[in-house]
Amino acid sequence: MERDLFDGLAHFIAVARRGGFTAAAEALNISPAATSKAIQMLEARYQAKLFQRTTRSVQLTEAGKALFQRLDRAALEIEDALQDFTASQSTPSGTLKLTVPHAVVGFAIEPVIARFVADYPNVAIDLSVNDAFVDLTAEGYDAGVRLGKAIDKDMIAVRLLPQARWVVVASPEYLNKAGRPACIEDLQQHDAILFRFPGSKTTYTWEFDQNGKTVRVRMPPKIVVDNHAAAVRLAKRGLGLVFAFDREVADEVEREELEIMFKGQIATDDGIFLYFPASMQSQPKLRAFIDTANSLARQGAEPAR
Incomplete structure (x- = not known):
């Protein structure tokens, strides 16, 4: 695909939608002269006249109308896609992939998942119950659960439960x-x-x-x-x-x-943590999961049995 394939198309659509170079330039936040130059370059590239210009008006040519009808539909689809993409970056959605040890899944994670899926129906959970040490990035996990002392220093750790007894x-x-x-x-x-x-x-x-x-x-x-x-x-x-x-x-x-x-004679551990790479912390689905876990912890919620 040519690098300059889309050059000038935003200017063309803006002029066609607004019926003039000045209004299009204001919408694009550029000068009318820059808008006019972009259209001229587009017409030169395809050797076609797109607008009829007079001192009073700017009208699409027949070729310009045909092109605009198709490009405008495509532009609207692109705008919708970008709006959906933006919304997905702020609204929890997709699949949250977790790895959790057998020993803690029942009391540390299952209650959080139960609340989370009720509050965030657009997020699916992919849970691997696995006692092995997992490379989250290499194996495609968003986060894992481990004892604090078992977490690599380059990971971000969020406490799920206090000292493990x-x-x-x-x-x-x-x-x-x-x-x-x-x-x-x-x-x-x-x-x-x-x-x-x-x-x-x-x-x-x-x-x-x-x-x-x-x-x-x-x-x-x-x-x-x-x-x-x-x-x-x-x-x-x-x-x-x-x-x-x-x-x-x-x-x-x-x-x-x-x-x-030996109750009371066994050394406590430093707690159970959700851990993840720094690159994952901005994900809405992960932030929502952390917020759910913190909310349950504040409420003193006990694991469902």
Whole structure:
């Protein structure tokens, strides 16, 4: 396509719509002389007379009328397209693609999504529940959810929930069989169901708060899984101890399917965050999602169970 294909067309349409060079120049915010020169260059390029000029009026020629009829329809479609585009930049729309770990999706994200889709029906949600570390940009995600310490420094992070509280849980069946660990040192005598990040060769280290100091315990693995929900299910079957978020196992504890140990003795994490590249922060759909999450946090909304 020629670089100058559209040169002069805006001037031509403006003159034809307004019936004169002065009015067209005012609409285009240029001088009448510049408008007249643009038309002259357009006529010269296509070797066709577009306007009949007199001292009293400016009229389209027959060729000019034919061209204007087609260009005016196209110009109106372009104007509508640009208006829609502008509106889409200020109104949340499109698809919001998120990646969220299994452990937090139920209490950190599902309540936000429920409110968000009700308030913003023009936005679709594409949710990947995935415990692997994800390159948001490379894999086309708008945002992800992770613990603060797991987020790269070049990402923008918005807090979704305050400090994440961990617990050690096991089923009554397991505790009746193996005994209840009375102190951290007893843990080495127990079976553990350990979590390993997908793609990683290392398992998650359990951290405890002992007299103001963080004590890290590397448990001997009885079972290793790369899915938090699977670890909780295995614990309910009496296969060992699990290190989990308190909210992640709240239902199981309430139904007495799991029991909490070392409550108040486990180091808290720095919170659960929505994170995204700086280039994404101006997206209306993402801003609306953040506003929804903040609104629920201010209201003290609890996750739906």
